Amino acid sequence: MEWKIIFLAAVSVFCTASVSCQSNSSMPLVIWHGMGDSCCNPLSMGSIKNLVEKQVPGIYVNSLEIGSDIVADMANGFFMDGFAQIKMACDIIAKDPKLKNGYNAIGFSQGGQFLRAVAQMCPNPPMHNLISAGGQHQGVYGFPRCPGDNSTLCNLAREMLNLGAYDSFVQDNLVQAQYWHDPINEAEYKQYSKFIAIINQENYVNQTYKKNLVTLNKFVMVMFGEDTMVEPKESEWFGFYVAGTTSKLYTLRESQLYIQDKLGLKQMDAANKLVFLTAPWDHLRFSDEWFIANLIPYMK
Numbered sequence: 001m002e003w004k005i006i007f008l009a010a011v012s013v014f015c016t017a018s019v020s021c022q023s024n025s026s027m028p029l030v031i032w033h034g035m036g037d038s039c040c041n042p043l044s045m046g047s048i049k050n051l052v053e054k055q056v057p058g059i060y061v062n063s064l065e066i067g068s069d070i071v072a073d074m075a076n077g078f079f080m081d082g083f084a085q086i087k088m089a090c091d092i093i094a095k096d097p098k099l100k101n102g103y104n105a106i107g108f109s110q111g112g113q114f115l116r117a118v119a120q121m122c123p124n125p126p127m128h129n130l131i132s133a134g135g136q137h138q139g140v141y142g143f144p145r146c147p148g149d150n151s152t153l154c155n156l157a158r159e160m161l162n163l164g165a166y167d168s169f170v171q172d173n174l175v176q177a178q179y180w181h182d183p184i185n186e187a188e189y190k191q192y193s194k195f196i197a198i199i200n201q202e203n204y205v206n207q208t209y210k211k212n213l214v215t216l217n218k219f220v221m222v223m224f225g226e227d228t229m230v231e232p233k234e235s236e237w238f239g240f241y242v243a244g245t246t247s248k249l250y251t252l253r254e255s256q257l258y259i260q261d262k263l264g265l266k267q268m269d270a271a272n273k274l275v276f277l278t279a280p281w282d283h284l285r286f287s288d289e290w291f292i293a294n295l296i297p298y299m300k
Contacts, residue, residue, distance in 0.1 A: 027104050027128055028060040029299050030093060034109025034134070034284065035176065036153065038073040039065040045108075051288060055296045060098045064089050064111075077110070078153050082178045082195035086114060090122035099125050104299050106131040108284055109229075112221075112236075113137055113179060117199045119216060120209040120263075129298040131220040134230065134284055138240035138255075139181030139189075139196040142231030166192040183241035201262040214264035220275040220298055229283035237276055238265065 029052060033045045040046055040063060049061045066085050067073040076085060093099055105127050107115035112135015119127045143161055160170050165180035171194045178195035182188060190202045201209065213219075227233035232241060238252035252258050258266050268274050277294055279286045 026056045026059040026300055027102060028062065028099050029056075030099065030103050030105040030115070030127075031061060031063040032089065032105070032107040032111030032115050033063070033073075033077070034107075034111050035077050036074065037077070037108070038070040039063040040070055048106075048108075048291075051291065052296070052299060055292055056300055059299070062092070062096055062099065062103075064092060075153065078157055078175055079173055080175065081172070082114065082117075082175055083198075085175075086117045086121060089114065089118055093118070093122065093125065102126045102128050104129040104131070106133060106295070106299070107135055109134045110136065110175070110179070113196065113199070116213070116219075117195075120199060120206075120213050123212045123215065127216060129218045129220065130216055131222070131295055131298055132236070133222045133279075133286075133295075134224055134227070134236055135221070136179055136196075136230055136235045137221070137238045138200070138235040138257075139179040139193070140176075140231055140235060141181055141183060141241060141246065143176060168192075181235075181240065183243055183246060186243045200257060205262050210262070210264040214267055214273075216268070216273060218273055218275055218298055219265075219268060220277065220295070222277045222279055222295075224283050224285065225278050225280045227283045 031045055031048060033039060037044050045063050049063055052061055053059060065073045066076045066080065066088055093103070102125055105115045105118070107113070112132030115130060116132060116135065116137065119130055143157070157174060157176055160174045161177060161180070163170055165171075165177045165182065166188055170177045171192060178193065180193070181196060190197050197203065199209070221237050223233055223236040224230075227236070230236060232239065232249060234240065234249050234251070238255060238257065239249055240255070242248040242250050252265065253269075257263055261267060265274065279290060
């Protein structure tokens with residue numbers, strides 16, 4: 001019996017120090033929803049959370065709520081400064097004891113670029129795998145529709161963008177303007193964008209942000225092949241319009257972000273850390289079977 005007691009004591013000490021003592025050795029998962037959604041909508045993030053928990057028994061899932069309740073969470077996705085949201089997310093993650101040894105993350109639509117910013121700016125606790133499902137990593141040049149097409153929030157966002165995406169009031173008060181990328185006015189974009197140009201290190205390379213991103217194990221990018229919401233959809237793989245045009249596109253590997261390795265993506269690519277997936281549907285549409293086969297492996 002003595003050896004059993006010693007063994008159990010050793011296991012107890014090990015479990016205190018390591019996330020691997022969960023029931024199936026799974027790493028916790030952090031979820032960040034997209035525009036017009038909330039942390040706990042049973043038809044969206046709630047459904048994703050349930051699906052993950054069924055496929056990875058015993059996993060701990062934290063679906064980020066950016067605000068005091070789900071109403072504030074949804075509104076903040078439109079009207080709360082991007083970096084203020086990143087800070088709130090980093091605080092939530094840092095204060096969650098179940099995430100202290102590291103976690104995987106999946107962001108949907110704008111939640112994808114927001115979680116990428118978390119990886120760049122907040123390395124503790126460490127993010128292991130990052131999955132971006134429809135994230136707009138080079139921004140967008142168009143706002144054709146959004147969830148709840150007739151909703152007050154969507155219509156107000158469009159009205160504000162019509163005032164001018166780089167107007168200081170719009171930049172300060174509309175999240176979507178902060179990742180508006182005008183290829184006809186690249187200089188204006190780089191000068192006035194208050195989020196996407198900064199995390200993409202367009203004007204200044206923060207070596208710490210670059211170093212933090214490179215430490216990811218895998219950076220999985222999902223592009224929706226029939227996307228009618230994101231313009232251009234290639235932004236989901238870091239592609240975008242060639243400067244001065246709205247028709248000709250470049251790929252990640254043709255971009256200055258990659259060639260100059262401003263984010264460390266070239267380094268990550270050489271280390272086989274970048275994963276490019278195509279979901280053959282419209283924005284954020286996928287089957288359970290596709291999700292299970294293609295994304296669940298990066299959540300274990």
